Amino acid sequence: MVKDLDFYKKISEASHDEICVSDNKGTIIYCNKSFEQNYGIKRKDIIGKNVSFLMDSGYATKSPIPEVIKTKCKVSLEQDTLAGKKLIITATPTFDSSGNLEYVVENCRDITELNNIKNTLEDTKKQVKRYKSEVETLYRTTLKIEDTVIMNGSAMKPIIDIVKNVSKTNVSILILGESGTGKSSLARHIHYNSKRSNGPFITINCNTISPHLLESELFGYTSGAFTGANSKGKVGLIELADGGTLFLDEIGDIPKDLQAKFLQLIQDKTFIPVGSLKEKKVDIRIISATNVNLLDKVNSRAFREDLYYRLNVIELNLPPLRDRKENLVELIKYYFKRYCINFNEHKTLSKEAIDVISKYKFPGNIRELQNIIQNIILTCNNNYIDVDSLPKFLLKSSKNNFSNSDSTSCNNQDSKKSFDCMIEECEKNIIINSYNKLKSSYKVAKDLNISQSKANRLIRKYTKNI
Numbered sequence: 140m141v142k143d144l145d146f147y148k149k150i151s152e153a154s155h156d157e158i159c160v161s162d163n164k165g166t167i168i169y170c171n172k173s174f175e176q177n178y179g180i181k182r183k184d185i186i187g188k189n190v191s192f193l194m195d196s197g198y199a200t201k202s203p204i205p206e207v208i209k210t211k212c213k214v215s216l217e218q219d220t221l222a223g224k225k226l227i228i229t230a231t232p233t234f235d236s237s238g239n240l241e242y243v244v245e246n247c248r249d250i251t252e253l254n255n256i257k258n259t260l261e262d263t264k265k266q267v268k269r270y271k272s273e274v275e276t277l278y279r280t281t282l283k284i285e286d287t288v289i290m291n292g293s294a295m296k297p298i299i300d301i302v303k304n305v306s307k308t309n310v311s312i313l314i315l316g317e318s319g320t321g322k323s324s325l326a327r328h329i330h331y332n333s334k335r336s337n338g339p340f341i342t343i344n345c346n347t348i349s350p351h352l353l354e355s356e357l358f359g360y361t362s363g364a365f366t367g368a369n370s371k372g373k374v375g376l377i378e379l380a381d382g383g384t385l386f387l388d389e390i391g392d393i394p395k396d397l398q399a400k401f402l403q404l405i406q407d408k409t410f411i412p413v414g415s416l417k418e419k420k421v422d423i424r425i426i427s428a429t430n431v432n433l434l435d436k437v438n439s440r441a442f443r444e445d446l447y448y449r450l451n452v453i454e455l456n457l458p459p460l461r462d463r464k465e466n467l468v469e470l471i472k473y474y475f476k477r478y479c480i481n482f483n484e485h486k487t488l489s490k491e492a493i494d495v496i497s498k499y500k501f502p503g504n505i506r507e508l509q510n511i512i513q514n515i516i517l518t519c520n521n522n523y524i525d526v527d528s529l530p531k532f533l534l535k536s537s538k539n540n541f542s543n544s545d546s547t548s549c550n551n552q553d554s555k556k557s558f559d560c561m562i563e564e565c566e567k568n569i570i571i572n573s574y575n576k577l578k579s580s581y582k583v584a585k586d587l588n589i590s591q592s593k594a595n596r597l598i599r600k601y602t603k604n605i
């Protein structure tokens with residue numbers, strides 16, 4: 140059925156997209172209603188004028204029509220109008236029966252809203268990034284996570300040298316050391332000195348999340364993955380670490396059934412959320428830490444050997460504080476100054492007092508040192524803190540350490556006696572340190588895994604003069 144001109148005019152007028160037609164010289168001969176809205180100009184003011192009028196009078200910044208006239212080909216471009224619209228214009232040539240250019244038909248889509256959505260999305264992405272870093276800052280402040288890492292001294296030098304070399308790479312690092320030696324602090328130090336420092340630093344403590352929640356907390360889950368799950372699904376901690384560092388603390392406590400999933404994560408940086416069939420990829424650096432002997436766990440088949448070697452590309456062994464003499468002195472000075480500022484105290488610690496404190500064995504490492512320094516600042520009434528103002532257990536431990544070396548040398552002639560004597564001295568130090576720290580025979584028994592009657596007997600034997 141042949142339709143009349145009115146029919147085509149109606150269609151063109153109803154079109155949400157702009158339609159504009161010029162002749163082969165660029166003179167506008169038709170435009171629909173959307174054109175008026177896009178450019179903020181009445182049809183009567185443009186029809187019969189050359190398209191260049193739009194640019195000359197500032198209604199538009201460019202037009203594809205001159206280019207189509209020149210090339211006789213279809214041209215598309217993006218443009219901003221005086222009316223504040225963002226448009227995508229496609230101009231197509233039409234030809235007469237002899238192949239000569241007859242008209243240029245412009246079709247134009249308003250993408251202002253789409254563009255706004257795109258900008259909002261970008262803003263949201265930026266905000267998410269900002270929130271991530273704010274959460275990290277809050278987390279660090281709430282948990283009073285210390286940023287300063289004091290790593291001077293000969294015992295720490297080999298570690299610092301390795302850290303300098305590996306910080307800029309993406310290799311996996313395994314940090315070993317007793318509790319409180321600074322494994323988490325070192326992991327953060329590596330992250331904040333790496334190319335990933337602007338990305339997130341996410342810590343997962345493998346023994347604090349309950350084993351049946353661990354997989355979904357780490358790898359996330361899809362909607363309806365299990366009863367009680369959030370209906371929208373949840374992004375796991377591993378995905379939150381994308382672009383940054385994932386710190387796996389207490390790595391030795393990863394349940395055996397999750398170790399294969401971790402192996403895939405470390406090898407290919409991919410994982411499958413709980414309840415999903417689709418693999419996800421993340422860009423992460425993995426640092427792990429433990430205070431247990433992981434090789435023992437490998438030997439007893441509690442820890443996968445292949446996972447152990449993937450985690451342990453670089454191994455850093457943090458020595459206990461008692462083996463870091465120069466570092467220990469710096470730490471005493473640093474924390475004394477820091478806590479004096481915190482407590483608004485103006486106190487000084489004598490050189491001799493520092494010497495006595497540094498002879499203590501610090502079984503609880505830096506964490507114990509922090510407690511002892513706070514205790515000294517808050518319990519000592521003098522502003523100048525000398526040896527005689529220090530807690531008794533520090534003086535005792537300092538004397539014990541001197542007498543230790545005496546007893547060893549004086550018994551050198553009688554090797555049997557010397558050996559027994561050394562064993563006794565060790566026992567004495569362990570009991571005194573534990574009792575001074577825990578102040579209860581019940582806790583000492585638990586700490587040292589001995590019966591309470593044995594703990595009582597040894598405490599009586601070694602502490603009668605305290």
Ligand SMILES: Nc1ncnc2c1ncn2[C@@H]1O[C@H](COP(=O)(O)OP(=O)(O)OP(=O)(O)O)[C@@H](O)[C@H]1O
Binds near residue numbers: 284287430
């Ligand atoms: N090199 C350092 N200089 C100054 N302070 C440090 C240093 N290393 C650790 N600390 C501080 O010592 C405390 C214990 O450190 P951290 O938590 O890193 O030890 P850890 O070995 O990870 O302990 P755990 O095995 O119990 O988790 C923290 O308050 C930390 O800020």
